[in-house]
Amino acid sequence: MAEVTHDLLIVGGGPIGMACAISAQKAGLNAIVLEKGALVNSLFNYPLYMTFFSTAERLEIGGIPFNCLAPKPGRQEALDYYRNIQRYFKLDIRLFEKVASISKSEMGFDVKSEKANYTAKNVVIATGFYDIPLYMGIPGESLPHVSHYFREAHEFAFRKVVVVGANNSSVDAALECWRKGADVTMVIRKGEINDRVKYWVKPDMENRISEGSIKAYFNSCVTEIREGEVDIENADGTTTIQTDFVLALTGYQPDFKFLDDAGVTLSADVSRAPTHDPETMETNIPGLYLAGVVCGGMETHKWFIENSRIHADLIVQDILKKS
Numbered sequence: 150m151a152e153v154t155h156d157l158l159i160v161g162g163g164p165i166g167m168a169c170a171i172s173a174q175k176a177g178l179n180a181i182v183l184e185k186g187a188l189v190n191s192l193f194n195y196p197l198y199m200t201f202f203s204t205a206e207r208l209e210i211g212g213i214p215f216n217c218l219a220p221k222p223g224r225q226e227a228l229d230y231y232r233n234i235q236r237y238f239k240l241d242i243r244l245f246e247k248v249a250s251i252s253k254s255e256m257g258f259d260v261k262s263e264k265a266n267y268t269a270k271n272v273v274i275a276t277g278f279y280d281i282p283l284y285m286g287i288p289g290e291s292l293p294h295v296s297h298y299f300r301e302a303h304e305f306a307f308r309k310v311v312v313v314g315a316n317n318s319s320v321d322a323a324l325e326c327w328r329k330g331a332d333v334t335m336v337i338r339k340g341e342i343n344d345r346v347k348y349w350v351k352p353d354m355e356n357r358i359s360e361g362s363i364k365a366y367f368n369s370c371v372t373e374i375r376e377g378e379v380d381i382e383n384a385d386g387t388t389t390i391q392t393d394f395v396l397a398l399t400g401y402q403p404d405f406k407f408l409d410d411a412g413v414t415l416s417a418d419v420s421r422a423p424t425h426d427p428e429t430m431e432t433n434i435p436g437l438y439l440a441g442v443v444c445g446g447m448e449t450h451k452w453f454i455e456n457s458r459i460h461a462d463l464i465v466q467d468i469l470k471k472s
């Protein structure tokens with residue numbers, strides 16, 4: 150059977166990858182999405198009881214209303230919504246199919262997944278940032294009682310847990326663990342809770358620390374993890390504290406190797422942001438585009454669903470303009 154050359158191949162079936170496929174479908178383009186996990190796999194891996202900081206309408210794609218009782222949806226409601234989007238648009242999404250490489254070819258691009266080879270005139274990389282933690286690079290970080298992802302608090306109830314970090318993920322985890330009966334100690338590199346923490350959560354966190362319910366080491370970092378204890382270093386020297394678990398919620402980063410292997414140049418500054426034209430989302434390689442939070446590089450707070458949904462139409466308009 151003659152191999153199909155897709156007008157657009159999208160790597161990543163997250164909310165923004167799906168938005169790209171919908172825009173392509175509406176423009177009559179033949180588009181396919183390859184997703185290495187479940188539909189919206191990153192959201193699937195979010196903490197079970199997390200609440201989005203966005204209101205539901207700001208997470209909408211494809212012009213389909215996101216009905217939600219509370220102003221801000223939870224993880225389950227978001228998964229429901231994006232599943233319904235797939236039921237409605239019947240996008241060509243191949244799940245549990247990881248893309249290994251993207252290379253330029255006569256027809257446009259050759260894309261190799263772990264299951265098949267594809268040809269496409271244009272490709273979008275919408276691979277997010279949630280799959281690769283920012284490791285601390287310290288001894289003991291890969292021990293079984295250490296995790297870079299928080300799922301839910303029950304397993305930590307009535308146990309000692311050290312939470313590393315002061316951003317939204319670590320603050321949400323610390324508060325949820327404490328409320329479920331865990332003995333929580335936070336280790337924070339800077340002198341305060343991150344300013345980007347949701348404004349309705351930050352005071353709760355600061356009050357729990359000031360009243361002593363949650364212990365916090367500011368201007369400190371974890372230097373070693375061992376079974377049952379961690380070393381914390383700060384201006385006063387090294388302190389060793391007992392703990393049963395360590396939640397190292399130190400942030401995440403895009404798959405820079407995947408971008409680099411595809412030929413996308415990364416900016417030389419600390420953000421390592423992948424090069425792209427903000428008007429079209431096209432990279433330094435003609436026909437290869439970026440969409441979603443991957444665009445921010447290390448600045449993972451810069452893009453989110455709310456403000457990266459527009460990438461989809463910018464890309465499709467540029468493709469139509471060229472065809």
Ligand SMILES: Cc1cc2nc3c(=O)[nH]c(=O)nc-3n(C[C@H](O)[C@H](O)[C@H](O)COP(=O)(O)OP(=O)(O)OC[C@H]3O[C@@H](n4cnc5c(N)ncnc54)[C@H](O)[C@@H]3O)c2cc1C
Nearest residue numbers: 161163165185190191201202203248277441442453454455
């Ligand atoms: C706890 C939390 C709360 C958040 N709350 C909000 C909020 O309230 N509002 C908001 O706007 N944003 C929020 N964000 C940010 C936003 O949800 C995400 O960043 C969003 O997932 C971005 O969508 P995306 O499609 O760009 O990336 P992702 O959803 O991460 O999708 C990328 C997809 O690509 C897949 N993939 C990666 N590599 C490959 C490969 N090689 N081959 C095939 N597939 C691949 C992944 O499995 C994933 O499904 C939150 C993020 C977190 C972590």
